[in-house]
Amino acid sequence: MSDFSRREFLKRSVASGVAGGLVLTGMNRRAEASAVTEVGTVIDLTLCDGCASLPLPACVSECRDKNKARFPEPIEDIGNYWPQKKKEDWSKKRGLTDRLTPYNWTFVQKVQVEHDGRDHTLYLQRRCMHCDNPPCADLCPFSVLHKMPEGPVIIDHDLCFGGAKCRAVCPWGIPARQAGVGLYLKIVPTLAGGGVMYKCDLCYDRVKAGKIPACVEACPRNAIAFGKKEEMRALARERVKKIGGYLYGEHENGGTSTFYVSPVPFEKIHAALLKEKANQAKPGLPGFPGMSVGVENMTESANGIAWTMAIAPVAGIAAAVGAAYKTMKGGGGDVE
Amino acid sequence: MSNDRGKIKRHGLSVILTHWLVALSTFVLIFSGFGQMPLYGRYMVDRIPGLSWASDFSVTLLIHYWAAAVLIGAVVFHLVYHGIRRDFDILPRRGDLRDSVRIIMATFGFGEEPENDKYLAEQRLAYVFIAFSLLLVIMTGILKVLKNLPSINYSEGFALWITFLHNVGTVLVIIGIAVHLGAFIFKANWPLLPGIFTGSIDREYAKERHGIWYRRICDDKDP
Numbered sequence: 330m331s332d333f334s335r336r337e338f339l340k341r342s343v344a345s346g347v348a349g350g351l352v353l354t355g356m357n358r359r360a361e362a363s364a365v366t367e368v369g370t371v372i373d374l375t376l377c378d379g380c381a382s383l384p385l386p387a388c389v390s391e392c393r394d395k396n397k398a399r400f401p402e403p404i405e406d407i408g409n410y411w412p413q414k415k416k417e418d419w420s421k422k423r424g425l426t427d428r429l430t431p432y433n434w435t436f437v438q439k440v441q442v443e444h445d446g447r448d449h450t451l452y453l454q455r456r457c458m459h460c461d462n463p464p465c466a467d468l469c470p471f472s473v474l475h476k477m478p479e480g481p482v483i484i485d486h487d488l489c490f491g492g493a494k495c496r497a498v499c500p501w502g503i504p505a506r507q508a509g510v511g512l513y514l515k516i517v518p519t520l521a522g523g524g525v526m527y528k529c530d531l532c533y534d535r536v537k538a539g540k541i542p543a544c545v546e547a548c549p550r551n552a553i554a555f556g557k558k559e560e561m562r563a564l565a566r567e568r569v570k571k572i573g574g575y576l577y578g579e580h581e582n583g584g585t586s587t588f589y590v591s592p593v594p595f596e597k598i599h600a601a602l603l604k605e606k607a608n609q610a611k612p613g614l615p616g617f618p619g620m621s622v623g624v625e626n627m628t629e630s631a632n633g634i635a636w637t638m639a640i641a642p643v644a645g646i647a648a649a650v651g652a653a654y655k656t657m658k659g660g661g662g663d664v665e
Numbered sequence: 666m667s668n669d670r671g672k673i674k675r676h677g678l679s680v681i682l683t684h685w686l687v688a689l690s691t692f693v694l695i696f697s698g699f700g701q702m703p704l705y706g707r708y709m710v711d712r713i714p715g716l717s718w719a720s721d722f723s724v725t726l727l728i729h730y731w732a733a734a735v736l737i738g739a740v741v742f743h744l745v746y747h748g749i750r751r752d753f754d755i756l757p758r759r760g761d762l763r764d765s766v767r768i769i770m771a772t773f774g775f776g777e778e779p780e781n782d783k784y785l786a787e788q789r790l791a792y793v794f795i796a797f798s799l800l801l802v803i804m805t806g807i808l809k810v811l812k813n814l815p816s817i818n819y820s821e822g823f824a825l826w827i828t829f830l831h832n833v834g835t836v837l838v839i840i841g842i843a844v845h846l847g848a849f850i851f852k853a854n855w856p857l858l859p860g861i862f863t864g865s866i867d868r869e870y871a872k873e874r875h876g877i878w879y880r881r882i883c884d885d886k887d888p
C-alpha cells in the first residue's frame with residue numbers, strides 16, 4: 330500500500346465517512362407536529378373551599394363516579410412481588426378518598442398556612458399535572474404511557490406491566506398501582522410485573538368529544554377552569570397578578586398544563602404538606618404529593634448530555650481518518 | 666511487523682482499542698439498560714454493597730447516555746476506519762453458512778475443517794449478527810434520546826415500536842455476546858485470545874488454522 334495516493338485516501342475517507350454518518354443522521358427524524366391545540370386547567374385556591382357542606386368534594390365524587398367502570402378488579406389471590414414480601418393492593422380500601430389510589434384519581438388536601446400575619450386554610454385538588462415533557466411517559470420501559478396531542482397524559486391499562494417506574498420518576502408520585510390485574514398475570518406473575526398503574530387522564534374521552542372534564546364541570550364554585558392551555562396560562566398569570574399571589578405548575582417538572590393559583594407561597598404549602606404526611610399513620614405510603622417549587626424534570630440532566638451523541642460520530646470519523654491515514658501511509662496493510 | 670519468531674501480528678492497536686471500547690460500553694449499556702427497567706429495586710440488586718445507586722433511574726439514565734456516546738463513537742470509528750482501509754476480511758462471503766457448519770462439525774470430530782482466511786466463516790457470520798444488533802440498539806436508542814427532549818413527542822404507535830425494537834435489540838446483543846464468548850469454550854479457539862489483548866498470536870496456529878490469511882500476509886510482507 331505504499332503507492333497509495335492522497336487523492337485516493339480522500340475519496341475513500343469521504344465515502345466511508347458519509348456511509349457511517351448516514352446511518353446516524355438519517356435517524357434524526359422529527360416528531361410529528363400536532364395540529365391540535367393543547368388544553369389545560371387553572372385551579373384557583375382562592376375559590377376552592379373543599380366543598381365544606383358536602384360529605385365529599387364534588388370533584389372527587391364526580392371523578393370516582395365517572396371512572397368507576399375503569400377501576401381495577403383484581404384476582405382473589407394476589408401474590409407478592411417476589412423476592413419481596415409485599416404487594417400493592419388497594420382493592421380492599423376502595424373507599425379511601427384522602428389520597429391517590431387506583432380507585433381514587435383525585436383528592437383534596439387541606440393545609441393551614443400563615444402568611445403575612447394572616448392564617449389561610451387552603452384546599453388543593455390534586456391529580457396528574459399533565460406535564461409538557463412527562464418523564465412518566467418518556468421513561469416508561471414499554472412506552473405504554475403517552476402524551477396525547479391534546480395534552481392529557483394517559484396510561485394504556487391493557488399493556489401496562491405495573492413496574493411503577495412512572496411513579497418513581499414523577500416528581501409528585503402520581504400514578505397509583507394495583508396488583509393482581511393486567512398483562513403481567515398472563516406472563517410470569519410471581520417473578521415479574523406488579524399490576525397496572527392508574528391516574529387521572531384529564532377525562533380524555535370527554536375532551537375528545539368537546540366536553541370539559543367531569544371534575545371541572547362538577548365544581549360548584551368554579552374553582553377549576555378548563556380551556557386552551559395558553560389561555561389558561563394567561564388566565565392564571567392574570568389572576569396571580571390581581572391577587573398578588575403565586576403560581577405553581579408553569580415551570581415545575583419542565584412545565585405542566587395545570588396552573589395552581591394561590592394567595593400564599595407554595596414553599597409554605599409544600600412544607601405544610603410534608604409535615605402532614607410525616608404525621609400520617611404510614612408516612613411512606615404513596616399517593617400524597619407535595620408541592621415542591623421548581624422541581625426538576627428527571628430527563629433534564631440526561632437531556633443536558635444528549636449532545637454527546639452528536640459529537641461522538643464526529644469524533645469517531647475524525648479519529649478513524651487520522652488512524653487510517655497513519656497506518657496506510659506507514660504501509661500497515663492487512664493487519665493493522 | 667512483530668518479528669518475534671513464534672508470533673504473528675493479527676490486530677493493530679486501533680482494532681484492539683475499538684474492540685474493548687465496544688465491549689466495555691456494551692456491558693455498561695446492558696447493565697444500565699436493565700436499570701431503566703424497574704428491576705434493581707425489586708430484585709434488591711441495590712442492596713448489594715456499592716450498588717445502592719443501581720435503582721436510581723436518574724443515575725442509570727446518565728450512565729446509559731455516556732456509554733451510548735462511547736459505543737456510537739467506537740462504532741463509527743470502526744466503520745470509517747475499515748471503510749477507508751478496505752479491510753473487509755470480516756464481512757461474510759458466499760458459502761459461509763455451509764463452511765460454518767463444517768467448522769462446527771469438525772470441532773466435534775466430524776470431517777475436516779475447510780481452510781480458513783483471516784476469520785473463520787462462523788466468525789464472519791457472528792460479526793454480522795453482532796453488528797446488526799448493535800446498529801439496531803443504536804438507531805432505536807438515538808430515537809429514544811430524541812424523544813426525551815422537551816420539544817419532541819412521538820405518536821403512541823411509533824413510541825411503542827421504537828421501544829419494542831430497542832428491547833429486541835437488547836436481547837439480540839446479549840445472544841450475540843453469549844455466542845461470541847461461547848466460542849472460547851472450545852480449546853481450538855484459545856490461541857486467538859492473546860490477539861485481542863496484545864495484537865499477536867502464535868505463528869504455527871495461524872499457519873495451520875488460518876492458512877489462506879497466513880500465506881497472503883507472508884507473501885506480502887516477508888518475501
Ligand code: HEM
Nearest residue numbers: 467468470694695698699701733802803806807809810835
Ligand atoms: C448494547 C447496547 C444497548 C443495550 C443493551 C440497551 C438496553 C436498553 C434497555 C434494556 C433499556 C430499557 C428498556 C427501554 O426503555 O426500552 C434501554 C433504554 C434506553 N436506551 Fe438503551 N441500550 C443500548 C444502547 C443504547 C444506545 C446506543 C442508546 C442511545 C443512543 C440508548 C438509549 C436508550 C434510551 C434513551 C433508553 C430509554 C431510557 C428511557 O427513556 O427510559 N441505548 N436500553
Ligand code: HEM
Nearest residue numbers: 684687688689691692788791792795842845857858860861
Ligand atoms: C460486548 C462484548 C463484545 C463484543 C460486542 C465483541 C465483539 C467482537 C467481534 C464482532 C469480533 C470480531 C470477530 C469475531 O466475531 O470473532 C471480536 C473479536 C474478538 N473478541 Fe470480542 N466482543 C466482546 C467481548 C469480548 C470479550 C469479553 C472477550 C474475551 C476475552 C472477547 C474476545 C475476542 C477475541 C479474542 C477476538 C478476536 C478473534 C480473532 O482474532 O479472530 N470479546 N469481538
Ligand code: SF4
Nearest residue numbers: 457458460463465499
Ligand atoms: S404529573 Fe406525574 S404522572 Fe402526571 S404527567 Fe406529570 S410526571 Fe406524569
Ligand code: SF4
Nearest residue numbers: 392435529531542544
Ligand atoms: S379530569 Fe377527569 S379523571 Fe382527572 S381528576 Fe378530573 S374527573 Fe378525575
